[in-house]
Amino acid sequence: MSLASSEPQVRxxxxxxxxxxxxxxxxxxxxxHQLATAFQAVSLYxxxxxxxxxxxxxxxxxxxxxxxxxxxDRNLALRAARLLAAETGYAGGVHLDxxxxxxxxxxxxxxxxxxxxxxxxxxxxxxxRVGQAELHRLAAQxxxxxxxxxxxxxxxxxxxGDELSPALARGRFDWVLVVNEEGLSTPDVYGxxxxxxxxxxxxxxxxxxxxxxxAGVLQALRAGDAAMLAETLRNDLQVAALGLRPDLxxxxxxxxxxxxxxxxxxxxxxxxxxxxxxxEDAAELRDVLDAAxxxxxxxxxxxxxxxxxx
Numbered sequence: 001m002s003l004a005s006s007e008p009q010v011r012x013x014x015x016x017x018x019x020x021x022x023x024x025x026x027x028x029x030x031x032x033h034q035l036a037t038a039f040q041a042v043s044l045y046x047x048x049x050x051x052x053x054x055x056x057x058x059x060x061x062x063x064x065x066x067x068x069x070x071x072x073d074r075n076l077a078l079r080a081a082r083l084l085a086a087e088t089g090y091a092g093g094v095h096l097d098x099x100x101x102x103x104x105x106x107x108x109x110x111x112x113x114x115x116x117x118x119x120x121x122x123x124x125x126x127x128x129r130v131g132q133a134e135l136h137r138l139a140a141q142x143x144x145x146x147x148x149x150x151x152x153x154x155x156x157x158x159x160x161g162d163e164l165s166p167a168l169a170r171g172r173f174d175w176v177l178v179v180n181e182e183g184l185s186t187p188d189v190y191g192x193x194x195x196x197x198x199x200x201x202x203x204x205x206x207x208x209x210x211x212x213x214x215a216g217v218l219q220a221l222r223a224g225d226a227a228m229l230a231e232t233l234r235n236d237l238q239v240a241a242l243g244l245r246p247d248l249x250x251x252x253x254x255x256x257x258x259x260x261x262x263x264x265x266x267x268x269x270x271x272x273x274x275x276x277x278x279x280e281d282a283a284e285l286r287d288v289l290d291a292a293x294x295x296x297x298x299x300x301x302x303x304x305x306x307x308x309x310x
């Protein structure tokens with residue numbers, strides 16, 4: 001099938017994310033873990049420009065280091081384009097130009113945002129018009145965080161994180177993000193968590209078979225109360241990330257002693273996210289961390305999911 005639109009190219013913008021709460025269940029027989037997470041989309045964006053082509057190609061640049069980003073079929077955006085073409089019978093191809101703001105391998109879902117943006121961009125460029133439900137189904141095949149990058153805003157994720165339900169969130173939450181050039185592998189972090197739990201199984205509480213997002217998180221989001229949310233931030237992967245990267249503990253301590261309401265490792269790390277009380281407090285904390293030699297970004301949430309932009 002070839003229903004290509006008359007537009008020469010389509011640009012789509014998708015956000016990075018912070019897991020403000022992440023409870024990780026036991027490892028399942030298939031190697032995956034059940035999750036309960038509260039996602040917040042934040043104002044660091046990935047732009048994907050889709051242009052008609054005979055084959056499937058990709059180029060990457062950005063404001064962050066992209067030297068480790070693959071440009072072959074290991075790239076999630078390219079896999080997303082191929083998946084949509086296969087599912088719809090589209091006979092042509094696409095060239096994708098990816099512009100990255102989200103730290104690479106930083107635990108903020110940049111690759112997932114690329115995939116979500118590629119799905120939306122190719123669907124519009126090719127005129128396949130599969131609809132939101134089908135885009136969500138395809139997104140879930142690509143990775144647990146891809147459906148949320150489509151949706152944006154604030155949401156609760158269960159299952160592998162891809163079963164989404166909306167969460168009411170009022171107001172604005174301001175984040176100060178300390179990024180690292182040396183990324184962390186998500187599978188490595190989950191593996192480290194499993195080993196940590198096995199070593200300390202007699203000392204820590206049993207892991208819930210079915211994880212749940214704490215009610216206090218939902219209450220804080222509904223209230224738009226940053227101080228209340230700070231009290232409920234949680235990331236079960238943090239202990240594993242700190243085990244692999246002990247230097248992150250010093251960054252957490254520095255931020256929390258310099259005005260942050262609270263801090264946590266974002267997702268599988270190594271990005272460290274600090275919640276601030278206001279945009280002004282966030283700017284002050286950024287200056288302190290910058291003076292201490294950290295690589296710092298400011299962001300706020302929640303923001304919209306993948307969308308076509310001019």
